Structure formats: C-alpha cells, structure tokens
Amino acid sequence: MKTRNALLALMASTCLAGAAAAQDTTITIESWRNDDLALWQEKIIPAFEAANPGIKVKFTPSAPAEYNAVLNSKLDAGSAGDLITCRPFDASLALYEAGHLVDLSDLAAMANFSDVAKSAWQTDDGSATFCVPMASVIHGFIYNKDAFAELGLEVPETEDEFFAVLDAIKEDGTYIPMAMGTNDQWEAATMGYNNIGPNYWKGEEGRLALIKGEQKLTDEAWVAPYATLARWGAYLGDGYEAQTYPDSQNLFTLGRAAIYPAGSWEITGFNALAAFEMGAFKPPVKNAGDTCYISDHTDIAIGLNAASPNMEAAKTFLEWVGSEEFANIYANALPGFFSLSNFDVPMEDPLAQEFVSWRSECESTIRSTYQILSRGTPNLENETWGASVAAIKGTATPEELGQKLQEGLASWYAPQQ
Amino acid sequence: MPRIRWHIVVFLAPAVLVYTAVMIFPLFNTLRLALYSEVDQARVFVGLQNFRTLFGDPIWSEAFWNALGNNFWFFLIHMLVQNPIGIALAAILSHPRLRFAALYRSAIFIPTILSFVIVGFAWKLILSPIWGIAPSMLDAVGLKSLFAPWLGKEEYALTTLALISVWQFVGIPMMLIYAALLSIPEEILEAGEIDGITGMAAFWKIKLPLILPSIGIISILTFVGNFNAFDLIYAAQGALAGPDFSTDILGTFMYRTFFGFQLQLGDPHMGSAIAGAMFAIILVGVCIYLFGIQTRLRRYQL
Known part of the structure; x- marks a missing residue:
C-alpha cells in the first residue's frame, strides 16, 4: 500500500513537471553565424528570456559556406527552425516566393527601419518585407x-x-x-x-x-x-x-x-x-x-518560417529584434555589425566607431x-x-x-x- | 510444386530492403528528377531539356567538359602513379627476406582509413606557403626555389590534389596485390627457378601474369572511385574548386549546381542531370571493362 502511494505521488509529480515544462515555448533560430554562438547564448537570449518569460530561444548555427544549402534542405524537409536568419536579396527572396518565409510588413517594429535598410529583404516592387533587418557591414x-x-x-x-x-x-x-x-x-x-x-x-x-x-x-x-x-x-x-x-x-x-x-x-x-x-x-x-x-552592405536579417508551429512566440521575438534594446546589445556585443535601425546606437569600440563614422563623411x-x-x-x-x-x-x-x-x-x- | 525456402527470403530481406531504400530508390529518383524543371514554383516535366542545356548551352557545356577533363586527368594520375607504386610496394613487401614488413604494411595502409577532411586539411597545412613544413624542408636541402604555392596555381592544383589522393589510397592496391602475390604457390616459383627464372624475371614472367586479374579489378575500382570523387576537392578547395575551376570535377560541379553556392541558388533538376551524366559515364566505363577487358584476361589455374 505504502509503495503504491509513493508510486502514485511520483507519477503525479512527473505529470505536473511535464505540464509546467510544456507551458514554455521553445523557438529555434537557424543561422550561419556560428562565430556568434557565445554572444547569443550569453547576452541576447538571456536578455530576451528575462523580458519574455515562457519563451525559450535556441540558437542553432551551421557553417557559413554550407548555410544556404543546409537551410534549403531543412526547409524542404520541414525540419527547419522557427526563425530563419536571412541572407540579403535573392537567397531570401526565393525563400519568400517559395512560401517558406512569412510577410512581416505589418510588424510594428518595421517602422524603426529606413527603406534602404529594408530593401535587401523586400519583393522587387517593395510591397512585402519578409525579414527584420539586423545589421550591415x-x-x-x-x-x-x-x-x-x-x-x-x-x-x-x-x-x-x-x-x-x-x-x-x-x-x-x-x-x-x-x-x-x-x-x-x-x-x-x-x-x-x-x-x-x-x-x-x-x-x-x-x-x-x-x-x-x-x-x-x-x-x-x-x-x-x-x-x-x-x-x-x-x-x-x-x-x-x-x-x-x-x-x-x-x-x-x-x-x-x-x-x-x-x-x-x-x-x-x-x-x-x-x-x-x-x-x-x-x-x-x-x-x-x-x-x-x-x-x-545590408548583410543580415531575421525572418519567420512559414511552417513554424510557434508563430506567436516567434513574432514576439521579431518585435524585440526591431527594438532599441536589441540594437544596442547587438551592435555593441558585435562591434562591426552596425545596426540598420533608425536608433542612434552609441559604439563603445573605437575601431567600430571609426568604421561607422564614415557613414557621415561618405556616400553609402x-x-x-x-x-x-x-x-x-x-x-x-x-x-x-x-x-x-x-x-x-x-x-x-x-x-x-x-x-x-x-x-x-x-x-x-x-x-x- | 517446389517448396518456398522462407529462410532465404527472411535472411535476404534486411539487406535488400536497406539497399533499396538508401541506394536503388534514390538512384532512380535522381534520374527521374533530371527530367523535370521548376517553372513558377511548380515542377514540370521537360523531358531531356536539362541534358540539352547541359551539353548545348555554351556556359553549361564548358563547365561540364572542364569538369570531365579534370576528372580524366585525376584518373590518369591514379592509374599512372597510384597503381604502379601499389604493385611495386606489394612486390617488395612479399619478399621473404624483408624485415619489418608488417610495420611498413600498416604504415602505408593507415592513411586509407583517415577521413578526407583530415587528409585535405593536413596537406593544406603541409603545403601552405606561410606555415607549412614543405617550404622549410625544401629549404633545408637547398631546393627552396622548387617550392611554389601548388594548391593556388591553376597549372599545378589538380595534379597536387591527385597526388595527395594517391598518397591516401596507395594502400588499397598494395593490399589487394599483396594478397594475390601471397596466394601464388611456392612450387610454381621453384619450378621456374629450376628453369633458370629468378629475381626480376620471376616477377615479370610468373607473378605479374598471375596477378593481372587483380590489377584489372583495381583499375575498375580506381575508375569508379575517381569519377565519384568529391570529398577531397571540397575539403581542400571548397565548392568553387579554385583556382578558376582548375580542380573542378564532376562531383563538385554537381554539388554546386544541386545545392547552390553563395548567391547562386540550388537547382536540383540541373544537378540531377549532371548526376545522371556521371552515372552514365561510370556505367559505360564499367561495361567496357567487364565485356571488353575482363572476358579477355587469361586466367591460370593455380
């Protein structure tokens, strides 16, 4: 009798623990930036998760040279992550046209980017924007x-x-x-x-x-x-x-x-x-x-996999990517990747400051x-x-x-x- | 009515099913894919149009013939360097008075079990003009002037890679020939000695004719292996098979086309057409060997 009770208690507790874990939505990011793994895990993801309890983020990069090939195979097989890091121009446009990326034009955060910043992730007529711009080099x-x-x-x-x-x-x-x-x-x-x-x-x-x-x-x-x-x-x-x-x-x-x-x-x-x-x-x-x-050069952006089962959580993340907080964290944690947003992001790294200062002297x-x-x-x-x-x-x-x-x-x- | 021997079916099933699933089905599906193309996000049947593009369009056909020519050169180097060296090594190893034969045998065979990535990376480092040991070793014997950045020069890169591949795989012909040499009975050699055939003459007149069938098998294995090659070039030079496509072989050409590269988007249908052409080339090569050469080889009952 006693053992049975103990067993029941044990089963009940596992069920409860399972239920608690199930409330967390995990969204996965596909990327070619395997150099940034530590940055994402230590700075960006904790900052997001602290502000958005209940959403867990996993950053799963592949090697830069293989990214496009790997991503295309994963998308075709339906095993790609919820968020897709976007290469500029045609590689991402093709994904959008093939229905792999969602039109994000009505995302509130899109207002924080200039037309030039968005140009790399728009249809040729500019009617749909399908990735949130992150950075230029x-x-x-x-x-x-x-x-x-x-x-x-x-x-x-x-x-x-x-x-x-x-x-x-x-x-x-x-x-x-x-x-x-x-x-x-x-x-x-x-x-x-x-x-x-x-x-x-x-x-x-x-x-x-x-x-x-x-x-x-x-x-x-x-x-x-x-x-x-x-x-x-x-x-x-x-x-x-x-x-x-x-x-x-x-x-x-x-x-x-x-x-x-x-x-x-x-x-x-x-x-x-x-x-x-x-x-x-x-x-x-x-x-x-x-x-x-x-x-x-508009280099990197992030979009939403149309087959994602976690659309809401992923959109929450994308809104955050378009925020000033993200621009600050990203540009300063990764000096050399300059924010494409309209926010005035102060750079702490002198070398990065030198590069970004040319924006005011020269034509981009x-x-x-x-x-x-x-x-x-x-x-x-x-x-x-x-x-x-x-x-x-x-x-x-x-x-x-x-x-x-x-x-x-x-x-x-x-x-x- | 003959009884069905179920145990045969049962025991064959796992191998047949697995082989069908991972080899036969993908092979025919790839050939089928080559007959389609993508128009406005939809797959349409186009018959032999992809092959017409591959051989008829000047840009595609130039890339194809370049890759095929490089493939033949790659194969030629293996036939002229790898196999004769393999045979010579086997002949030396099978000499009864050679000491440490087991050590040499293992040392020469070990590279064969290494991964292409390791071999490609290690040789890139060895030959690197900046950090490599090749320039300093040549310098030590006063031949620094002979050094060139081989992997980066159009005229040497493919030959260099072929020789790296030879270094890696010379153990395979050596082992096969070695086994064939060991199976030659002593009595035949002794009978030859009585007739006055010794030393080198014994090799040329008695052993070589007896191992010819093995050499034939090695040649065809080399042919199939070389025309399917991809890994070493990809590991050492990347998918663009530089410099200026001078190391581009059918395998890398197919990979680049099928999966895409950098801004170039993948085209599974053209990629399958190239894979189909590769399959045809290998099939023809193997058939020529099987029906034209192997049936004419004289076999001796030992």
Missing part, C-alpha cells in the same frame, strides 16, 4: 598602428598615397604590406573589388545604372577597379595564391602584415587576437577631395552584384570572385575580365542585352 582597410608608427607612415587618403605607403612597407621589408590570399577567392571580390570599387562607379549611381542597363561591365568605371587590383599582387605575401582566408587573418593579427583589406565583421575577432593597436582607413579616392563612397552603397544581378546562370557574384582573383594574379587583363563578365550577364539579363 562596412568595408575598408584595417591597419597595424604600431607598424605605421614604426615606419613613420601616414594613413593614405588617395590612391597614390595608398600605393606609396605599400611601397614604403615593402621597401622596409619588416612587414608584409597587405594580408590577402586568393585561395578562397571570395576575399578578392568582397574585400578587393567591392571594397575599392564604389569610388570608381560612384556608389548607388553606378550600381543602379548597371541594374537598369544604362552602364555596362565593360565601362571604364567597372573595369578600372580590376586594373587597380592587378597592382595589389606585388604587395601580397609570398605564395598568396595558396593563402586562405584564415591564413590572412592570422598573418595580420600576429603582426606580420601591416594592412588588411577588411570587412567590419572582423573587428571582434581581431580585438581578441591582435596584441597591437589597430586603426582603419576607408577605401582611397582617386584625387584628394573627391566624394568618397563606402560599401555599407551596397555590393554591386547582390541585387537582381546574381539571379541567373552564370552567377555574376561567383564570376566576380574568379575575375578578381584573375586580376590580382594577372592571368587576364582588366578589359578581358570586363568583357567576360558582361557577356555572362547579358546572356540572361534582359536590360543588358
């Missing part, structure tokens, strides 16, 4: 301040000064002038071509003209950056052809290279690794006093290949990777590269035909 160059002081170098403003600085570092021989490799290909396009390019094609003006078909990739403004990249080869380290992205990061943070063509996303990692002081300068302009253009644009132009086959973004590498290695002339890219684009994109 800014391109430029990070340099080793100690090395510059040691060699008595000034931060370059113009292109001539830039190459003079590189020559001086090369002459001295203590440092590799610039840390970049061509093995992984994307750095050459992202941190090379799309970093310096906006100064040539005048940012949005050129980018939109290319989309409308008013400019061609064979035009001087689009070919000239390749000619400049061709000069970079001489200043990269020995064997840069087989140098990978992590190699370049390590070369710079170990203090063996003086300049690193960068995206602002590097800031957190570099702060943790580099034992010297770092500074940043924006892509050099042709002549002193020219208007400068920077690539302030986004990477030229991302909107619409990478929809067909051949894929303009992937082709640009190869072209930028070929330019740096000198295996093709800038004119040949422009010609090849133009032919590829014209083969499927009507406004360019």
